[in-house]
Amino acid sequence: MKTALIGGIGNVLLGDDGVGPYVLRLLDSQYAFGDNVKLVDLGTPALDLTHQIVGLEAVILVDSVASDDPAGTIALYRKDDIVRDVPAERLDPHSPALSECLLTAEMLGASPKSLLLVGIAGETFEPGSPLSAPVQQSVAQAIDSVLAELDRLGFSYQKRLLPNEPGIWWREISASDPHPLI
Amino acid sequence: MAKRITIDPITRIEGHLRIDVEVDNNAVSNAWASCTMWRGIEKILRGRDPRDAWLFTQRFCGVCTTVHAMASVRSVEDALKLEVPLNAQYIRNLILIAHALHDHIVHFYQLSALDWVDVLQIPKADPAATSKLAESLSPWTRNSRNELKAAQDRVNAVAASGQLGIFANGYWGHPAMRLSPDVNLLAFSHYVQALEYQRKALQVVGLLGGKTPHIQNLTVGGVANAIDLDSPSALGMTQLATIRTLLEEVVQFVQQVYFVDVCAVAAMYPEWFKIGSGVRNYLAVPDLPLDSRGSSYDLPGGYIRGGDIAGAKTFQTAADPAFRQGVTEDVMHAYYQGEKPLHPWQGETEPAFTGWDAEQKYSWVKAPRFNGEPMQVGPLAQVLVGYAQGHALTKKYAGLAIEKVAAIGGIRVTPDMLHSTLGRHAARAIRACMLAELAQKHLQLLTDNIAKGDYTVYNAPVLPTHEVEGVGTHEAPRGTLSHWVVIKDQKIKNYQAVVPSTWNASPRDKAGAHGPYEASLLHTPLTRPEEPLEVLRTVHSFDPCMACACHAFEPSGRKIGVAKIL
Numbered sequence: 001m002k003t004a005l006i007g008g009i010g011n012v013l014l015g016d017d018g019v020g021p022y023v024l025r026l027l028d029s030q031y032a033f034g035d036n037v038k039l040v041d042l043g044t045p046a047l048d049l050t051h052q053i054v055g056l057e058a059v060i061l062v063d064s065v066a067s068d069d070p071a072g073t074i075a076l077y078r079k080d081d082i083v084r085d086v087p088a089e090r091l092d093p094h095s096p097a098l099s100e101c102l103l104t105a106e107m108l109g110a111s112p113k114s115l116l117l118v119g120i121a122g123e124t125f126e127p128g129s130p131l132s133a134p135v136q137q138s139v140a141q142a143i144d145s146v147l148a149e150l151d152r153l154g155f156s157y158q159k160r161l162l163p164n165e166p167g168i169w170w171r172e173i174s175a176s177d178p179h180p181l182i
Numbered sequence: 183m184a185k186r187i188t189i190d191p192i193t194r195i196e197g198h199l200r201i202d203v204e205v206d207n208n209a210v211s212n213a214w215a216s217c218t219m220w221r222g223i224e225k226i227l228r229g230r231d232p233r234d235a236w237l238f239t240q241r242f243c244g245v246c247t248t249v250h251a252m253a254s255v256r257s258v259e260d261a262l263k264l265e266v267p268l269n270a271q272y273i274r275n276l277i278l279i280a281h282a283l284h285d286h287i288v289h290f291y292q293l294s295a296l297d298w299v300d301v302l303q304i305p306k307a308d309p310a311a312t313s314k315l316a317e318s319l320s321p322w323t324r325n326s327r328n329e330l331k332a333a334q335d336r337v338n339a340v341a342a343s344g345q346l347g348i349f350a351n352g353y354w355g356h357p358a359m360r361l362s363p364d365v366n367l368l369a370f371s372h373y374v375q376a377l378e379y380q381r382k383a384l385q386v387v388g389l390l391g392g393k394t395p396h397i398q399n400l401t402v403g404g405v406a407n408a409i410d411l412d413s414p415s416a417l418g419m420t421q422l423a424t425i426r427t428l429l430e431e432v433v434q435f436v437q438q439v440y441f442v443d444v445c446a447v448a449a450m451y452p453e454w455f456k457i458g459s460g461v462r463n464y465l466a467v468p469d470l471p472l473d474s475r476g477s478s479y480d481l482p483g484g485y486i487r488g489g490d491i492a493g494a495k496t497f498q499t500a501a502d503p504a505f506r507q508g509v510t511e512d513v514m515h516a517y518y519q520g521e522k523p524l525h526p527w528q529g530e531t532e533p534a535f536t537g538w539d540a541e542q543k544y545s546w547v548k549a550p551r552f553n554g555e556p557m558q559v560g561p562l563a564q565v566l567v568g569y570a571q572g573h574a575l576t577k578k579y580a581g582l583a584i585e586k587v588a589a590i591g592g593i594r595v596t597p598d599m600l601h602s603t604l605g606r607h608a609a610r611a612i613r614a615c616m617l618a619e620l621a622q623k624h625l626q627l628l629t630d631n632i633a634k635g636d637y638t639v640y641n642a643p644v645l646p647t648h649e650v651e652g653v654g655t656h657e658a659p660r661g662t663l664s665h666w667v668v669i670k671d672q673k674i675k676n677y678q679a680v681v682p683s684t685w686n687a688s689p690r691d692k693a694g695a696h697g698p699y700e701a702s703l704l705h706t707p708l709t710r711p712e713e714p715l716e717v718l719r720t721v722h723s724f725d726p727c728m729a730c731a732c733h734a735f736e737p738s739g740r741k742i743g744v745a746k747i748l
């Protein structure tokens with residue numbers, strides 16, 4: 001069976017870096033997917049990402065992007081864009097490692113057949129910040145990008161008649177919180 | 183005249199740890215370890231319900247999610263004087279062990295083996311001869327000529343593509359690389375196999391924790407696993423059997439492959455038993471509790487000063503008063519406001535960025551101190567403390583390591599030689615073997631306890647209205663982790679995490695004492711200062727983790743860090 005992973009990457013505690021997991025939860029709450037599509041909040045997985053992507057037909061990742069584009073700009077990247085630069089020697093070996101994980105999968109002969117990274121240019125990465133307004137506004141477009149890729153690859157999904165609760169737990173705070181997230 | 187070399191993640195290295203060394207006559211004469219990004223995540227926790235803290239702390243780090251979750255629930259349980267039922271202790275212990283085994287395997291093969299193994303020598307190897315060599319070292323069944331040939335073919339394929347792919351940018355052909363082509367091939371074949379076994383260890387974490395990378399089964403007072411012997415979806419006979427099978431495979435890999443490979447590398451690079459010592463104060467906390475109160479443990483804790491193994495002191499419990507009272511953090515050379523060292527319960531995290539200045543402030547890492555002194559943490563600390571206490575399991579695997587290194591290289595390793603770069607690798611392999619054996623023990627303890635009819639997994643917490651303080655510790659893969667919480671009016675008033683890499687990557691303190699990374703680099707010989715492979719060998723031996731709390735993909739093809747936790 002052809003299988004696909006939709007993964008949200010990023011740290012939910014650090015402002016726009018959390019947009020990947022945020023988009024993932026909205027997708028999960030609004031759409032129903034077949035058993036061959038797995039949705040995972042990957043957090044900041046470093047090298048363990050390899051285990052999530054090896055041998056799959058399709059991988060779709062949603063992540064924040066550090067770029068010169070205005071915040072909220074969505075750019076799409078394919079495998080070649082990600083592995084174009086060879087990884088530098090790493091002093092801190094646990095750093096985020098999308099290119100390393102893809103290259104490891106390639107070395108194993110088990111690189112996913114297709115890979116799409118939906119990159120959203122971020123603005124603020126402060127601990128405890130909410131998503132910036134431009135990034136929040138780009139979320140619907142990011143969801144559309146993911147769905148368009150599923151369409152292209154022939155994976156089916158259905159819009160839920162009644163969306164589930166998305167479970168954005170890191171925003172659920174008490175009124176007395178001195179560092180409100182919303 | 184000393185020459186300054188900066189190994190900086192911003193310029194040529196992905197990551198957030200920066201090392202500056204001064205090199206004089208081809209040896210390191212001074213060193214600075216710094217973290218280039220701000221950590222301030224703890225402030226998010228203030229005002230929250232302490233029972234929810236672990237969900238947030240689990241996101242501190244993408245690599246060690248479970249350890250921060252565990253230390254957090256333990257800190258609140260300590261503050262509330264809450265006991266944890268036996269089943270919950272065993273389930274937690276199994277998760278911690280599986281995570282640690284995964285981490286130690288990843289560390290050796292994926293993160294540091296290629297400091298010692300020259301991949302580009304592999305095409306010259308003879309798979310048949312390599313297989314014969316492997317059979318003389320270990321009973322591992324996956325050292326056949328065919329398996330080794332397949333590994334060699336992988337390297338050939340990557341090399342033939344004209345680009346080196348995952349192997350780009352290693353110090354291949356460096357004169358400090360000295361293994362034969364056959365040994366390089368053997369180690370590389372295990373590098374590939376290691377990916378399979380680390381995945382199996384993660385599956386154990388996922389089965390018990392509900393999900394990976396973020397487990398969901400924790401709760402203050404225990405765990406949320408449903409125990410039902412007959413249900414395949416709950417924790418019952420089916421799941422326990424699956425876990426047993428997975429663990430057996432991981433245990434074999436650790437004991438027959440990882441342990442042997444570390445002994446072989448040690449036997450072939452014996453000069454690295456004399457390099458990389460540095461801070462000889464060691465600190466470890468007891469872990470893997472065996473009862474609900476946490477009064478006896480399977481892993482030993484304590485501390486050693488100045489390399490005096492005979493004079494080691496013991497921590498009786500994971501929150502021993504000596505530990506609770508002894509920890510402070512100094513910010514003299516860190517980008518934070520404040521004058522005097524503070525105990526974590528009084529800890530502050532107010533940034534005061536100045537830019538990198540060798541004489542003044544140069545790191546986002548605070549300088550943790552125990553009784554005022556820098557301490558080295560990690561598997562070496564735990565093995566030395568255990569050895570000093572005559573801990574049976576430590577002595578068993580330390581003895582086996584000594585025998586193996588002697589058999590391969592004819593070298594007699596003494597405890598004193600463990601204060602070194604190789605000592606850290608050897609201790610991690612010894613600890614992995616101990617954990618492998620303990621994984622099976624704790625699975626049996628859990629199975630037996632359930633079989634007795636005890637299905638309890640949870641004691642309900644009661645939050646007092648008066649102010650309480652707690653510390654939760656865990657002897658994590660990189661060493662002693664402690665979370666410190668102050669609770670008032672049922673809310674978090676203060677929260678500080680003192681993490682292993684903060685101890686080891688610590689900058690100088692008020693007295694000018696180097697942190698462990700810094701001290702370990704002093705006097706390191708560099709064959710080619712422009713290719714500081716030797717610096718990487720020593721820094722990597724600590725298993726550094728300035729883990730990416732935050733990162734964004736950089737369109738040129740690299741992830742860049744934006745903020746981080748240590």
